Amino acid sequence: MKLLSYEENGKPRFGALVEHRVVDFERASAAYAKLDSSVKQLPSSVELFFDEIDELDSSARKIVAKFIEDGASDASISAPLEGLKILAPIKRPPKIICVARNYAEHAKEAGLEISPIPILFARFSNTFVADGDPIVVPKVSDSVDWEGELAIIIGKDTKGRRLSKEEAMDYVYGYSVFNDVSIRDYQFRVTQYTAGKNFRASGPFGPVIVTADEVADPHKLDIKTTLNGHVMQFANTDTMIYNIPTILEHISEFIDLEAGDVIPTGTPAGVGFKRKPPVFLKHGDVITVEIPGIGILSNPVADEA
Template structure:
């Protein structure tokens, strides 16, 4: 099941995507289940599926797709999680634990909305990633049980303002400029993706393929990442984990390839779809 969050006219809703349409399930369920985060927390996918039968069907090109989860308690990102990305960045952290940092919700936009190239830097880089959306809360989750805590998967462009990212050893500034990351186009429920490490990820900038890798190449697999995060934080329904980017980022190229106003960044993941965002200059 593909579940999208979207805006139409003066309201926000959610529903099931089929072909070029989205069923406006939120129109009937919003009083009890105001958003997809609430649906996930309630385990109410069956209620959404039932509502879809009679819900208005809206053309996808007539709505504005928003981040599938617009109000997560936390967005946890994994850094340097592919060997080729470590090599191109010249950074080789010990493999015992994943490198983690946080993003804030205001740093992300949905499919089709513009990524904003900041005034303060021209080093705005793309990072195509598989996003994991937590469904069941937990602390001290065992790796063997970790995937049972996943509600579904999506796509993330972990847009990085490289000079701010590298001002210190902390990544936070360069990862949290407003509207610097893309998230979407929708969430695919976990039952349709039994193995998140059997997917293929491709990043294109203006149609040129710049990243092309299998998710099987992650150093720290998703169960390990979930288990590790849950040691220090309670994972909650709607939390997002962006699982790391493969090699091919713009910073490593000679000359570097940065996202610039007028560009279009696309990230495609098999079984999910394509996240596409134009790039604009900051006002």
């Protein structure tokens, strides 16, 4: 499945992308439950879906299968993707835990050592930017940089368990695209990343969540970042220093994972601040991150009003 959030009459809605239509889960579940008593009522928001994902995921899959079987065109429970205002796939995830310096070539270009354990930092959900919405260049800095990344979406609570690498992938619900836009002068003037990674409108995320069953191998995915059509980053997730099981094992050593958590897995080489001369995002630019099979996340850049 490809899950997304969108806006209708100023309120968030939640559904699945099927071909070029978005199936509204709340409306479709109400309609299909009359035909199949095993279909449970789905909520209008993705956050409520993840709160009860163990009970609701199978109903979501049945709805998508039924919609496809019926011809993927029922206008009473779906709408064309074109014209909808797409939101970040999850507006308020329980946690956003980012992985830093997870590609050797990126560590090398930054002049930094490879860490013996995954380096982690937190992002805040009110930094999210939906596909198509602008990244904002703040008045206090002109050092705005890009970082294209694969994001993991967690599908089960660990409930106090410390995961082993062998079981970690069972907790992955799906994947999305993330651009960990960084304000470099704020990031590097102290030893903590928090400020430089949490400016307003600095976290492009989306446009969809692709469930894990549709991704043959998340460790064999190309990541390409383009700036105004020019390729700035190109790598494959098979070159990550720490793979997904290692990342999840490490995080679960100290905190519980929860359904809906978002974990961007780090960026490859090709960021702007180490180019000669440095290249930073500016008003009028368009930055795009593409991961085939997962999605294309594209955002204009605008100065702070």
